[in-house]
Amino acid sequence: MQKLVIATGNAHKLHEISTLLQPLGIEAVSQSAFNVPEAAEPHVTFIENALAKARHASRLTGLPALADDSGICVHALGGAPGVISAIYAGEPRSDARNNEKLLAAMQGIADRLAHYHCALVLVRHADDPQPIIAEGQWHGVILETPRGEGGFGYDPLFLDTTLNQTVAEISTEDKNRVSHRGKALRALVERLRAE
Numbered sequence: 001m002q003k004l005v006i007a008t009g010n011a012h013k014l015h016e017i018s019t020l021l022q023p024l025g026i027e028a029v030s031q032s033a034f035n036v037p038e039a040a041e042p043h044v045t046f047i048e049n050a051l052a053k054a055r056h057a058s059r060l061t062g063l064p065a066l067a068d069d070s071g072i073c074v075h076a077l078g079g080a081p082g083v084i085s086a087i088y089a090g091e092p093r094s095d096a097r098n099n100e101k102l103l104a105a106m107q108g109i110a111d112r113l114a115h116y117h118c119a120l121v122l123v124r125h126a127d128d129p130q131p132i133i134a135e136g137q138w139h140g141v142i143l144e145t146p147r148g149e150g151g152f153g154y155d156p157l158f159l160d161t162t163l164n165q166t167v168a169e170i171s172t173e174d175k176n177r178v179s180h181r182g183k184a185l186r187a188l189v190e191r192l193r194a195e
Protein backbone atom coordinates (compact mmCIF):
# COMPACT_ATOMS: atom_id res chain seq x y z
CA MET A 1 0.00 0.00 0.00
CA GLN A 2 1.57 3.26 -1.14
CA LYS A 3 -1.25 5.75 -1.11
CA LEU A 4 -3.53 6.14 1.89
CA VAL A 5 -6.43 8.54 2.14
CA ILE A 6 -6.58 10.25 5.52
CA ALA A 7 -10.29 10.45 6.23
CA THR A 8 -10.42 13.66 8.23
CA GLY A 9 -11.48 17.23 7.68
CA ASN A 10 -9.39 18.32 10.66
CA ALA A 11 -6.12 19.91 9.45
CA HIS A 12 -4.41 19.41 12.84
CA LYS A 13 -5.12 15.68 12.89
CA LEU A 14 -3.95 15.45 9.27
CA HIS A 15 -0.67 17.15 10.17
CA GLU A 16 -0.04 14.84 13.16
CA ILE A 17 -0.90 11.68 11.21
CA SER A 18 1.14 12.69 8.14
CA THR A 19 4.16 13.42 10.37
CA LEU A 20 3.87 9.93 11.86
CA LEU A 21 3.43 8.18 8.48
CA GLN A 22 6.16 10.07 6.61
CA PRO A 23 9.09 7.84 7.70
CA LEU A 24 7.16 4.72 6.64
CA GLY A 25 7.09 5.62 2.95
CA ILE A 26 3.31 5.76 2.92
CA GLU A 27 1.92 8.69 0.98
CA ALA A 28 -0.82 10.22 3.10
CA VAL A 29 -3.35 12.12 0.99
CA SER A 30 -6.06 14.20 2.57
CA GLN A 31 -9.64 13.31 1.74
CA SER A 32 -10.09 16.98 0.85
CA ALA A 33 -7.88 16.37 -2.23
CA PHE A 34 -10.73 14.15 -3.47
CA ASN A 35 -13.48 16.52 -2.31
CA VAL A 36 -14.80 13.92 0.11
CA PRO A 37 -17.56 15.57 2.16
CA GLU A 38 -17.76 15.11 5.93
CA ALA A 39 -19.13 11.70 6.93
CA ALA A 40 -22.00 11.29 9.38
CA GLU A 41 -20.82 10.34 12.90
CA PRO A 42 -24.02 9.05 14.49
CA HIS A 43 -22.51 6.46 16.81
CA VAL A 44 -21.90 6.43 20.56
CA THR A 45 -18.44 4.86 20.39
CA PHE A 46 -15.22 6.24 18.92
CA ILE A 47 -14.53 3.02 17.07
CA GLU A 48 -17.88 2.92 15.26
CA ASN A 49 -17.51 6.53 14.15
CA ALA A 50 -13.96 5.91 12.93
CA LEU A 51 -15.15 2.91 10.93
CA ALA A 52 -17.97 4.96 9.38
CA LYS A 53 -15.52 7.71 8.36
CA ALA A 54 -12.95 5.28 6.91
CA ARG A 55 -15.55 3.39 4.85
CA HIS A 56 -17.06 6.65 3.60
CA ALA A 57 -13.71 8.01 2.36
CA SER A 58 -12.67 4.69 0.84
CA ARG A 59 -15.99 4.31 -0.97
CA LEU A 60 -15.72 7.78 -2.52
CA THR A 61 -12.02 7.56 -3.49
CA GLY A 62 -11.58 3.87 -4.33
CA LEU A 63 -8.43 3.89 -2.16
CA PRO A 64 -7.46 2.50 1.25
CA ALA A 65 -8.48 4.95 3.97
CA LEU A 66 -7.49 5.71 7.54
CA ALA A 67 -9.88 7.50 9.89
CA ASP A 68 -9.44 8.88 13.40
CA ASP A 69 -12.24 9.40 15.86
CA SER A 70 -11.10 10.94 19.09
CA GLY A 71 -12.07 13.08 22.02
CA ILE A 72 -11.43 14.02 25.60
CA CYS A 73 -13.05 12.10 28.47
CA VAL A 74 -13.20 13.81 31.85
CA HIS A 75 -13.41 11.56 34.89
CA ALA A 76 -15.54 13.85 37.06
CA LEU A 77 -17.98 14.38 34.17
CA GLY A 78 -18.60 10.68 33.66
CA GLY A 79 -16.44 10.59 30.51
CA ALA A 80 -17.98 13.67 28.86
CA PRO A 81 -17.55 15.30 26.40
CA GLY A 82 -16.28 12.01 24.85
CA VAL A 83 -17.46 11.34 21.30
CA ILE A 84 -19.06 14.78 21.03
CA SER A 85 -15.84 16.62 21.96
CA ALA A 86 -15.69 18.48 18.62
CA ILE A 87 -19.19 19.94 19.08
CA TYR A 88 -19.41 20.03 22.90
CA ALA A 89 -20.53 23.69 22.89
CA GLY A 90 -22.74 23.20 19.79
CA GLU A 91 -22.51 24.24 16.16
CA PRO A 92 -20.73 25.96 14.55
CA ARG A 93 -17.87 24.17 16.23
CA SER A 94 -15.40 26.30 18.17
CA ASP A 95 -12.39 25.19 20.19
CA ALA A 96 -12.62 28.38 22.27
CA ARG A 97 -16.27 27.82 23.20
CA ASN A 98 -15.64 24.11 23.87
CA ASN A 99 -12.83 25.02 26.27
CA GLU A 100 -14.99 27.64 28.01
CA LYS A 101 -17.82 25.13 28.42
CA LEU A 102 -15.44 22.54 29.85
CA LEU A 103 -14.02 25.02 32.37
CA ALA A 104 -17.54 26.06 33.41
CA ALA A 105 -18.60 22.41 33.84
CA MET A 106 -15.56 21.79 36.04
CA GLN A 107 -15.78 24.88 38.18
CA GLY A 108 -15.28 23.92 41.84
CA ILE A 109 -14.48 20.31 40.98
CA ALA A 110 -11.26 19.08 42.59
CA ASP A 111 -10.95 15.87 40.54
CA ARG A 112 -9.31 17.16 37.32
CA LEU A 113 -8.35 13.77 35.84
CA ALA A 114 -9.00 13.31 32.12
CA HIS A 115 -7.76 11.38 29.15
CA TYR A 116 -7.70 11.79 25.41
CA HIS A 117 -8.87 8.73 23.47
CA CYS A 118 -8.12 7.98 19.83
CA ALA A 119 -9.62 5.21 17.71
CA LEU A 120 -8.00 4.58 14.33
CA VAL A 121 -9.49 2.42 11.61
CA LEU A 122 -7.83 1.50 8.33
CA VAL A 123 -9.88 -0.13 5.57
CA ARG A 124 -8.20 -1.54 2.47
CA HIS A 125 -11.45 -0.99 0.56
CA ALA A 126 -14.90 0.30 1.47
CA ASP A 127 -16.39 -3.08 2.37
CA ASP A 128 -13.24 -4.49 3.97
CA PRO A 129 -14.50 -7.24 6.35
CA GLN A 130 -11.29 -7.07 8.41
CA PRO A 131 -10.51 -3.42 9.13
CA ILE A 132 -7.27 -2.76 10.98
CA ILE A 133 -8.13 -1.19 14.31
CA ALA A 134 -6.01 0.45 16.99
CA GLU A 135 -6.71 2.69 19.96
CA GLY A 136 -4.64 4.85 22.27
CA GLN A 137 -5.13 6.93 25.39
CA TRP A 138 -3.26 9.81 26.97
CA HIS A 139 -3.86 10.59 30.64
CA GLY A 140 -3.51 14.02 32.20
CA VAL A 141 -5.37 16.70 34.10
CA ILE A 142 -7.55 19.66 33.15
CA LEU A 143 -6.12 23.01 34.22
CA GLU A 144 -8.23 25.90 35.48
CA THR A 145 -6.81 28.33 32.90
CA PRO A 146 -5.45 27.69 29.39
CA ARG A 147 -1.69 27.63 28.73
CA GLY A 148 0.19 27.69 25.41
CA GLU A 149 -0.51 28.64 21.82
CA GLY A 150 0.04 25.40 19.87
CA GLY A 151 -2.06 22.34 19.20
CA PHE A 152 -5.83 22.43 18.81
CA GLY A 153 -9.03 21.48 20.60
CA TYR A 154 -8.56 21.05 24.34
CA ASP A 155 -4.74 21.13 24.18
CA PRO A 156 -4.31 24.43 26.12
CA LEU A 157 -6.23 22.92 29.06
CA PHE A 158 -4.73 19.41 29.03
CA LEU A 159 -1.63 19.08 31.21
CA ASP A 160 0.72 16.12 30.85
CA THR A 161 1.81 15.74 34.47
CA THR A 162 5.06 13.96 33.55
CA LEU A 163 6.17 16.73 31.20
CA ASN A 164 4.49 19.41 33.36
CA GLN A 165 3.43 21.08 30.11
CA THR A 166 0.12 21.47 28.35
CA VAL A 167 -0.18 19.97 24.90
CA ALA A 168 -0.37 23.51 23.53
CA GLU A 169 3.17 24.07 24.87
CA ILE A 170 4.87 21.17 23.06
CA SER A 171 5.83 20.52 19.42
CA THR A 172 3.97 18.14 17.10
CA GLU A 173 6.91 15.73 17.30
CA ASP A 174 6.86 15.70 21.11
CA LYS A 175 3.08 15.36 21.12
CA ASN A 176 3.23 12.40 18.72
CA ARG A 177 5.69 10.61 21.00
CA VAL A 178 3.21 10.40 23.88
CA SER A 179 -0.23 11.21 22.52
CA HIS A 180 -3.32 9.04 22.15
CA ARG A 181 -2.97 9.43 18.37
CA GLY A 182 0.73 8.58 18.34
CA LYS A 183 0.17 5.47 20.45
CA ALA A 184 -2.75 4.32 18.30
CA LEU A 185 -0.85 4.89 15.08
CA ARG A 186 2.21 2.97 16.23
CA ALA A 187 -0.06 0.06 17.25
CA LEU A 188 -1.80 0.21 13.87
CA VAL A 189 1.51 0.15 12.00
CA GLU A 190 2.60 -2.91 14.03
CA ARG A 191 -0.60 -4.66 12.96
CA LEU A 192 -0.03 -3.69 9.34
CA ARG A 193 3.54 -4.99 9.49
CA ALA A 194 2.35 -8.28 11.01
CA GLU A 195 0.16 -8.95 7.98
Ligand code: ITT
Nearest residue numbers: 008009010068069070071072085086152153154155
Ligand atom coordinates in the same frame (compact mmCIF):
# COMPACT_ATOMS: atom_id res chain seq x y z
P1 ITT B 1 -12.85 14.55 11.59
O1 ITT B 1 -14.10 13.89 12.12
O2 ITT B 1 -13.05 15.14 10.24
O3 ITT B 1 -11.64 13.68 11.69
P2 ITT B 1 -13.14 16.19 13.95
O4 ITT B 1 -12.34 17.28 14.57
O5 ITT B 1 -14.64 16.42 13.82
O6 ITT B 1 -12.51 15.83 12.54
P3 ITT B 1 -13.70 14.09 15.86
O7 ITT B 1 -15.15 13.99 15.55
O8 ITT B 1 -12.92 12.82 16.06
O9 ITT B 1 -12.89 14.87 14.75
O10 ITT B 1 -13.56 15.01 17.16
C1 ITT B 1 -12.33 15.13 17.77
C2 ITT B 1 -12.38 16.28 18.77
O11 ITT B 1 -11.81 15.83 20.01
C3 ITT B 1 -11.51 17.42 18.30
O12 ITT B 1 -12.22 18.33 17.49
C4 ITT B 1 -11.05 18.02 19.63
O13 ITT B 1 -12.08 18.82 20.17
C5 ITT B 1 -10.89 16.76 20.50
N1 ITT B 1 -9.54 16.19 20.32
C6 ITT B 1 -9.22 14.97 19.82
N2 ITT B 1 -7.88 14.80 19.76
C7 ITT B 1 -7.35 15.95 20.22
C8 ITT B 1 -6.03 16.40 20.38
O14 ITT B 1 -4.98 15.68 20.03
N3 ITT B 1 -5.85 17.63 20.88
C9 ITT B 1 -6.90 18.40 21.23
N4 ITT B 1 -8.18 18.06 21.09
C10 ITT B 1 -8.41 16.83 20.59
